[in-house]
Amino acid sequence: MTQAFLELRNIRKNFDSFTAIDGVSLQIPRGEFVTFLGPSGSGKSTTLYVVAGFIEPSAGEVLLNGRSLLGVPPNHRDIGMVFQRYTLFPHLTVAENIAFPLRVRRRPKAEIAAKVDEMLRLVHLSAMRDRKPAQLSGGQQQRVALARALAYDPQILLMDEPLSALDKKLREDLQSEIKRIHAETGVTVIYVTHDQEEALRLSDRIVLFNHGGIEQIGTGEDLYQRPASAFAAGFIGNSNFIDIEVLENRNNIGDVRCPDGSTLSGVPLMGRTQTGKAQIMLRPEHIRLTAEAEGIGGHVTDAAFLGDVMAHTVLTGWGQEIMVRTPRQMFMGPPAGVGDAVRLGFAPADAFLFVPH
Amino acid sequence: MLMDFARLGWMRWLLCATAGACTLFLLAPLVLLIALSFDSSPWLQFPPPGWTLQWYAQVFHDPDWLASFITSLEVGSCVTVLSVLLGLLCGFAITRGQFRGREILRGFFLTPMILPSIVLGIALYSAFLWLHIAGSFAGFVIAHLVLALPFSVVAITGALEQTDKSLEDAAMLCGAGLWEARVRVILPAIRHGLFGAALFSFLTSWDEVVVAIFMASPTLQTLPVRMLGELRQDLSPDIAVVSSLLVLATALLMGLAALFQKESAR
Numbered sequence: 001m002t003q004a005f006l007e008l009r010n011i012r013k014n015f016d017s018f019t020a021i022d023g024v025s026l027q028i029p030r031g032e033f034v035t036f037l038g039p040s041g042s043g044k045s046t047t048l049y050v051v052a053g054f055i056e057p058s059a060g061e062v063l064l065n066g067r068s069l070l071g072v073p074p075n076h077r078d079i080g081m082v083f084q085r086y087t088l089f090p091h092l093t094v095a096e097n098i099a100f101p102l103r104v105r106r107r108p109k110a111e112i113a114a115k116v117d118e119m120l121r122l123v124h125l126s127a128m129r130d131r132k133p134a135q136l137s138g139g140q141q142q143r144v145a146l147a148r149a150l151a152y153d154p155q156i157l158l159m160d161e162p163l164s165a166l167d168k169k170l171r172e173d174l175q176s177e178i179k180r181i182h183a184e185t186g187v188t189v190i191y192v193t194h195d196q197e198e199a200l201r202l203s204d205r206i207v208l209f210n211h212g213g214i215e216q217i218g219t220g221e222d223l224y225q226r227p228a229s230a231f232a233a234g235f236i237g238n239s240n241f242i243d244i245e246v247l248e249n250r251n252n253i254g255d256v257r258c259p260d261g262s263t264l265s266g267v268p269l270m271g272r273t274q275t276g277k278a279q280i281m282l283r284p285e286h287i288r289l290t291a292e293a294e295g296i297g298g299h300v301t302d303a304a305f306l307g308d309v310m311a312h313t314v315l316t317g318w319g320q321e322i323m324v325r326t327p328r329q330m331f332m333g334p335p336a337g338v339g340d341a342v343r344l345g346f347a348p349a350d351a352f353l354f355v356p357h
Numbered sequence: 358m359l360m361d362f363a364r365l366g367w368m369r370w371l372l373c374a375t376a377g378a379c380t381l382f383l384l385a386p387l388v389l390l391i392a393l394s395f396d397s398s399p400w401l402q403f404p405p406p407g408w409t410l411q412w413y414a415q416v417f418h419d420p421d422w423l424a425s426f427i428t429s430l431e432v433g434s435c436v437t438v439l440s441v442l443l444g445l446l447c448g449f450a451i452t453r454g455q456f457r458g459r460e461i462l463r464g465f466f467l468t469p470m471i472l473p474s475i476v477l478g479i480a481l482y483s484a485f486l487w488l489h490i491a492g493s494f495a496g497f498v499i500a501h502l503v504l505a506l507p508f509s510v511v512a513i514t515g516a517l518e519q520t521d522k523s524l525e526d527a528a529m530l531c532g533a534g535l536w537e538a539r540v541r542v543i544l545p546a547i548r549h550g551l552f553g554a555a556l557f558s559f560l561t562s563w564d565e566v567v568v569a570i571f572m573a574s575p576t577l578q579t580l581p582v583r584m585l586g587e588l589r590q591d592l593s594p595d596i597a598v599v600s601s602l603l604v605l606a607t608a609l610l611m612g613l614a615a616l617f618q619k620e621s622a623r
Contacts, residue, residue, distance in 0.1 A: 019499050047415055052530060054526055073529075073534075074526070075529045075531075075532050075534055075535075075538075076532075077530075077532065078532065079530055081526075081527065081530045083527060084523075084524045085523050087523045087524050089524065089527075089528070089545070089546070090546055091545035091546065091548075100528070100531050100541075101531035101532050104531055104532040104541075105532050145527075148527075148531065152531070152532065223447065256471075267360070
């Protein structure tokens with residue numbers, strides 16, 4: 001990559017004594033769908049508003065095609081945005097809302113009319129063109145907002161949790177709609193959400209935020225399969241953390257001791273520690289319930305049939321609850337019930353080792 | 358609803374009677390006044406010995422009454438325009454500004470509502486004497502503006518607070534400058550508030566008498582001031598006529614307001 005399309009360089013933002021963003025650096029190529037994922041207060045929205053131009057960073061640089069955006073007011077940044085709240089202009093019809101950015105730019109009438117038609121087709125709302133926003137459902141309002149944000153062919157489309165006010169079914173419909181529109185228009189998208197499933201479903205790359213900084217950048221698969229930190233492992237997907245002690249390190253493969261005294265060998269240490277206290281993270285679907293003599297022992301405290309998977313909660317000998325998910329085709333014999341004594345089996349290579357700070 | 362009208366039983370009649378009594382109590386003086394304006398007796402005799410329109414003809418042909426009516430309209434209109442404009446700027450400052458003491462400022466804007474108007478009248482009068490604008494049209498407008506502005510600030514600030522700031526942000530990202538966004542998007546969104554502000558500002562000036570007495574001069578009198586002056590000299594049917602006209606004008610304004618509310622509710 002010679003020059004990034006959009007680049008954030010070491011952005012910081014302090015509000016009085018509180019640091020909202022603490023040194024965020026990021027490069028986004030043209031046409032990419034990037035999601036800022038993180039818990040609330042992690043700095044993801046603040047970073048988005050820095051790109052939009054509504055928040056001026058305390059330090060750092062925002063570059064679009066190598067040119068700084070910082071001195072450019074929001075209305076000249078050529079950025080489209082869909083907000084968390086409904087922001088259609090209440091006194092204008094759907095068509096007038098979509099035409100608004102073009103009217104502000106004093107485009108010729110014929111061009112505006114053609115563009116409004118095109119946008120209405122893009123979001124499948126041609127039949128609603130003369131409605132007022134108050135006559136639309138929440139999902140329809142956000143689709144019009146999307147059409148309005150794309151009407152002037154912006155360089156970048158920002159989306160700040162646009163679906164968070166909608167119910168689950170509608171949210172999933174609109175997610176596929178957003179994906180389709182991204183594919184059709186090729187616009188560069190920065191999408192903010194706290195919903196990991198939404199991030200996994202939509203994004204080319206996910207930027208995981210925590211405490212005002214970037215925890216990890218990667219594809220959904222990267223974050224799930226190769227989490228860079230315990231936070232990343234905990235935030236994407238379900239996870240069990242077990243406190244262990246690394247007894248021996250042989251070429252970055254370790255022997256570890258679990259809290260109940262049982263030992264495991266073959267745990268990848270990933271260069272994170274020599275010996276001593278650490279944690280391993282296990283995905284619930286990587287654990288099997290076995291009747292073998294090996295492995296961590298415990299008994300089942302909860303068992304639930306969830307259709308495609310069976311979910312168990314197992315209380316270990318040291319009093320920690322471990323989540324186990326068994327895919328349907330892996331069921332062997334009658335599934336374990338509440339109260340059954342079981343052993344937890346897993347491949348040591350599936351364990352992720354982290355050293356707590 | 359817990360208190361369903363249809364399920365109140367005999368209490369319904371009690372409720373209707375109470376409401377009727379209240380309405381009568383509120384309307385009776387007005388009805389009496391309007392009846393007196395058509396009274397054929399020149400001494401405001403009640404019940405009227407006969408009916409006439411001659412007092413109306415007399416008022417409409419009296420240049421003094423007309424002059425004070427025009428003055429009231431002019432002062433009221435100027436106050437309305439200035440009050441809405443200033444109220445809008447204050448509203449933006451209070452709701453969108455980020456500076457210390459915003460809440461104090463907000464309270465401060467309301468003080469003319471709390472101060473006794475006689476005190477305000479004296480204060481303004483002495484200030485205007487010093488500024489040499491006592492008895493002038495500008496003085497009149499400024500004095501009434503002080504009284505009207507709190508209503509305007511309250512109405513507009515309330516409307517702005519209910520309007521999401523992200524509406525403004527969205528308009529700006531669409532390419533509009535800050536003030537363009539405010540004029541093209543925020544103003545239509547708060548038009549109720551603006552209309553309310555205008556209505557209350559006008560009415561504040563229209564029926565204000567205490568401060569107006571200090572501001573008036575023999576050549577510059579609003580309708581209420583002139584009515585008071587007239588009353589002090591003698592009790593003529595003219596007063597009943599002018600009062601009835603005032604009631605009519607206010608009723609028309611309120612009707613207009615109701616129509617506007619209905620239109621924008623759609």
